[in-house]
Amino acid sequence: MKHYDILIAGAGFAGIYAAWRLARSGAKVALVEASDKIGGNLQSKRWKEWWVDNGTHNFDIRTPIGEAFYTDILRDNILIWDDQQWGCTTDKTWTMGFEMPDFSVDDPALAQTALAELAALEAEPEKPVPAQYLDWYQATYGPTLTEAVKPMLAKYTGSDPALFSSDARGALGMFSRPKLGNDAEMIALKESSPFWDARVGVSLASGDPRFAGKSVNKKFCYPAKGALTGFCDAAKARLEALGVDIFTSSGVSHIEDGNGCVEVKAGDHSFRAGKLFWSLPEVVLAKVLGIDVDLMSSAVPVGTCFFVFEVPEASILGPDYLQDYSLSRLPFRYNKLGVYSEQTKADGTTLVTAEAPCHPAKIKEVATEANLARAWEAMLDVGFVKQGTQASNAMFWGHPVAYTMPKTGWRAPYEQAQAAFAKVSERIVGVEFGYRGRFNFMTFYDTKLESRLLGEPT
Structure with missing residues (x-):
């Protein structure tokens, strides 16, 4: 023994x-x-001559603890960059350097209503944290944002968000600190009190390291x-x-x-x-x-379906990854895996992927040829690749459990x-x-x- x-x-x-x-x-x-x-x-999965990951991944070396580990493990098989680009959209407009929903451009009326409700909440006494996540969200952000975010939560998790415990708020951090105005307006609010600082967000384009946090340092790595x-x-x-x-x-x-x-x-x-x-x-x-x-x-398990396309690198307009909160498109995230993993052929062909979260029991319903076509249409519609681009090849698969949400x-x-x-x-x-x-x-x-x-x- x-x-x-x-x-x-x-x-x-x-x-x-x-x-x-x-x-x-x-x-x-x-x-x-x-x-x-x-x-x-x-x-990773091996598809033809490509390596394809189970999701959008990179390794965070913005802190000494992360840098020490990843550089020691990867050694000479490492790519290091300090210009990782990401963004989000709730409809057509991209907000760069921001993962949370930004309602300020595509739905300014909603943003103004949400700001008014937040102002009313600021005057109320602090209350105990409710047991359910949606109750916590409404107590924190008001009814307008809650109703707007509810279907986005369902898209992100593939399940009914009414099931989730308020302890899920760490895993659902991308729905916290939504952007409800331009950066100058958000900074003014965040400066005004801890209440606003905890509830609204700014983009990295704000240039204000007080509120953009450690993300101002965009140092990441990936295997070469x-x-x-x-x-x-x-x-x-x-x-x-x-x-x-x-x-x-x-x-x-x-x-x-x-x-x-x-x-x-x-x-x-x-x-x-x-x-x-x-x-x-x-x-x-x-x-x-x-x-x-x-x-x-x-617990509620969250699986993911992946849709991968071969495209000319020159046709990609999107950042390294783009979070899509729009309810009209199937994927929640797009990424240009082939570019940042340095997998581009001599003829310029590389990979882009789309991810659609779903409950593991529904993977067979989501991972289909029909949804492969929907994912490609979404990639064109959101502008991640140029209109008129043709994918030379494509494939899809389902990954049963990426993480779980507490009920x-x-x-x-x-x-x-x-x-x-x-x-x-x-x-x-x-x-x-x-x-x-x-x-x-x-x-x-x-x-x-x-x-x-x-x-x-x-």
């Missing part, structure tokens, strides 16, 4: 990052993964070759160089508390470790442990599951709610996880 300081279950981003940090701190680490490759959702699979391959090589033992095709099937350790069966291997870091969803851990807690009904009442079964896990072994450590995004997980590792993994159980 193999002995480790830390055994990590799951080799997605969280497992890779934790293994990197722990190995660099001197811990003896093993990483076990059920699939035959590490990386999870970060693995192999798209995100290039990152996964580089991560495996770097972790092995740091002494991490990696076991693929080794799903965890049994966990029990040992004498001062946790004992784990994964694939054909048996392990003993001081701690088990469970980086996978809690529902999988509950199944392995035979714990009867209904975690599935307390109202999610916390009780979640806490019940956590208590049940601790009864099996206090040496099992998981990811707290709200920390599964890449940047958030890095913060979680620094502030909470490392001390829990390297310290003694309480």
Whole structure:
């Protein structure tokens, strides 16, 4: 039986990052993964001679913690840029450097009504946070914005937003701080009080670093070759160089508390470790442990359908990616993956993609030839590629679960599951709610996880 300081279950981003940090701190680490490759959702698809990612991805190196990790993993297989461009639209007008809905140009009457409702809310006393997300949104922004945003939320998640807990507001941050006027007007409001600063947004074009936040520094990176699979391959090589033992095709099937350790069966291997870091969803851990807690009904899974087109690079008018809040078009986001991943052929052909979120149960309804045509029509209509452009080839696929949204009442079964896990072994450590995004997980590792993994159980 193999002995480790830390055994990590799951080799997605969280497992890779934790293994990197722990190995660099001197811990003896093993990483076990059920699939035959590490990386999870970060693995790209191979289509003809192209690498195509499961979504619009780049790696944030605006902070020292991000820069240290990604540059150490990617090394000479890295592209670094400080001019990433993104934008949003609610209809026809693009707002560059802004992901939140901007109603100021395409629907100025709505924007003015929303501003008046916000002014009335400012005078009201602060109230407790409601249980449901839409109730929180209305209490924070008023009825006009809530009604405008509700169908946009459904488009973004593929589900009824009335199901969501108010704890979903972190995952739905792109619907916070909408833009309801020009940058000068928004800056004046934000300067006036914390109330307005928390509720309205400005674009990066405002040039005001007080309110545009860390996004003023647009420093990102991406693998130079192999798209995100290039990152996964580089991560495996770097972790092995740091002494991490990696076991693929080794799903965890049994966990029990040992004498001062946790004992784990994964694939054909048996392990003993001081701690088990469970980086996978809690529902999988509950199944392995035979714990009867209904975690599935307390969350809404969000899948995505992807539509990919070969086009001349010269025909692309859009930024690196464009968020589309319009209800008349199917996709929520477009991106020029082939350009920023340096996948352009000698004849100028490259890739653009469109993403349409949907519930996993509806992927077969959305990932169709008919919707491939709708996605292309949307790309032309929104102006991401020039009118008259012909795609030389196209394909589509569905990705079942990109993330989950908490339903109202999610916390009780979640806490019940956590208590049940601790009864099996206090040496099992998981990811707290709200920390599964890449940047958030890095913060979680620094502030909470490392001390829990390297310290003694309480």
